[in-house]
Amino acid sequence: MIAFVIRRMAQGVIVMLVVGFIAFSLFNFVGDPVSLMLPPEATQADRQAMRENLGLDKPFYVQFATFASNAVQGNFGISLRLGRPVSTLLVERLPATLELAFVAATLALVVGIPLGVYTGLNRNSWLSRVFLTVSLIGVSLPTFLIGIFLILIFAVWLGWLPSFGRGDTVMVGGWSTGFLTGSGLKALILPSITLGLFQLTLIMRLVRSEMLEVLRTDYIKFARARGLTNRAVNFGHALRNTLVPVITITGLQLGAIIAFAIITETVFQWPGMGLLFIQAVQFADIPVMAAYLCLIGFIFVVINLVVDMLYYFVDPRLRIDTGAAGGH
C-alpha cells in the first residue's frame, strides 16, 4: 500500500512537471514579454537591461528551473492586469470555486446515485422512463443554456433566488465561506444546479447501467436464492459492487467540475477562479493563466491519488494478498 502510494506520487510529480512546462511555455508563445511590458519608445539598452533583470537572457532550462522552483513555493509572479501577486489572487478566489464545486458534486452524488439505483431496479416502470428521458436533456443541453434558463425562471420570473454573485460571505480563518449566511446559501443554489446537472445525469446513468450489469451476476442470483431481503441484495450486495466505476468517474468529474466551472462562473458572475481565468485570457494575463493551469493540474493529480486509494477500501481483491489461496 505504501509502495503503491509512493509510486503514484512519483507519477504525480512527473505529471506536474509536464503541466508546469506547458504553463511555462505560454510565456514564450504569446510573444516577447519585454516588448509587452516596456513602452514602445524604450531603447535597445532598456530592453537588454530588462531582459537581464528578468533572467530572460538565460537558456530556457534555467528559466524553467527558476519558474518551477518559484511555482513550488507558490510564487507565480504578478498579474499583468491587476498588478497583484497571482498566488494571492488565486487564494482569494479558490474558496468560491471549491464551495461551488463541492455543492455541485454533492448534489450530483446525493441525487444521482439513488436515481440510478431506482432506474436500475425498476427498469420498466414509467417513472424510470421519465427520469431517463429528462436525464437525456440534462446531458445534451449546454451548461450556459441551463444556467440562463434557471436565471430566467427563478431569478427573473419568480424572483426567489439571486441571479449573480456569491451573496454575503464570512471569513473563517482566511477562507471566505458562503455556507454561513442565508444569502450565501441562496446564491449557491442556481450555480450548483447548473454545474452539477450534467454530472448528476452522468452518475445516474452510470449507476443504472452498472446496477443492471451487477444484478445479472451469479452472486446476486445466489444472494436471492439464500433468501436475503431485497434491501440486503440491492443495497448491500449490488450497489457496493457498482462503486468502483462510480468512484472513478466521480473523481474525474470532480476535477472537471472544478476546472470547467469557468462557464458557470461566467454565467453567474461567480467570483471564483474560473471567472479570474476568463478575464485573464481576455487580457493575455499570462502569469494568471499559467498559475491556473498548474493549480488545476495539481487538483487532478490529488483527486486521482485519492481515487486510487479509495479502490483499496472498496475492493478487497486489490489489497495485497496476505492469505494466498489455499487448499485445492
Add this chain to the structure above:
Amino acid sequence: MSQAPSPLLEVRHLRVEFNTRRGTLVAIDDVSFAIAPGEVLGVVGESGAGKSITGTAIIGLLEPPGRIAAGEIRLEGERIDNLPAEAMRKIRGRRIGAIFQDPLTSLNPLYTVGRQITETIQTHLPMNAAEARARAVDLLKEVGIPAAERRIDHYPHQFSGGMRQRVVIALALCANPRLIIADEPTTALDVSIQAQIIQLLKRLGREHGTAVMLVTHDMGVIAETADRVAVMYAGRLAEIGPVQEVIHNPQHPYTAGLMGSIPAIGQEVERLPQIEGSMPRLDAIPKGCAFNPRCPKVFDRCREERPDLLPAGATRAACWLHAGKAVDADERR
C-alpha cells in the same frame, strides 16, 4: 409407486412459459415428480432440456418473461408456487437451499465469506452476531475447510474453486433446509475435486436428512449419488425411476441412447454410439412425442399423440412402446 406417503416436494403438471416477441415458448411442459424426505433425485438431460429452469421455478426465482403458466409446486404439502414474494423469500435459504454451477462467481467478491454466511444465518434464524459467527465456523468445518476460524475472515478470491464450492455448500446449509437444489454443482470444477464435492453433498444430505435435487448432465455423478433419476428432454420428462433401473434397464429410447453413449471402461468400441440429430429448439418442438424425429423405434402414433408417463418395467417412461400397460391402467380407472 414406492414413494414415501408424504413427499417433501411435489411438482404437479408444471408448465413454464416464456412470452417473447415471437410468441410463447414452452420451456417446461407438464412435468410432474416428487422428492421424498432425505432422497437424492438426479435430474439429467442435455443443455436446454429444462433442468435448471425446473430448479429455478421451484425456488421461485424465474426471471421475467419466464413464468409458471400451469401446475403446482408443493413443499411439505403446502403450495408454494403462488406465494407472495416475501413469503417465498423466507422459504428460500430456510427450507430450500440452492447451490449453483460456478463457485467462482457465486460469492460476492467484496465481502468475507464469514460475512456472507452470518448474514444468511441471521436472515433466517434468531441468532445474535456472536452465535451466528460460531455457527458459521462450525459450518465451514463441516464442509471441510481447514483452519475455519481463520479462513472465515478471508475473501472469496483467497479460496480455490473447490474450496469456494464448499463455502457455497455451507451457505446453502446455513439454516438447515429440508431440500437442496444443486444445479450442476461440479461442472465448473476439476475432475479430481468433483468427486470430493459429490461425496460431501452426499454425506451432508445423509447426516442432515436433507433431500437433494441434483441437476446435472453427468451420468457418472448421478449413478454415484442419486436414489432416483429423472431424465428430461425438450422440457418434458422422458423417464423417471430408481437410478439402477434407469441406467441398466432404460425404458425410453432416449434414455437408452443417453446410456449407450457413455463409454464403459474395459470395453473397446470403434466409435461411441450417439443419438442422431439434436434436441429441438423450444419454438420447434414436433407434434406428438418430442423425441420422435430422432427415435430409432418411432411409429405412427409417436408422430401424432404425445405420450404421458406410462409404467414401464420398474420405471415410468413417456413412450408409446409401453402403451399396452397404459390401456390397462385406463380400463382400471
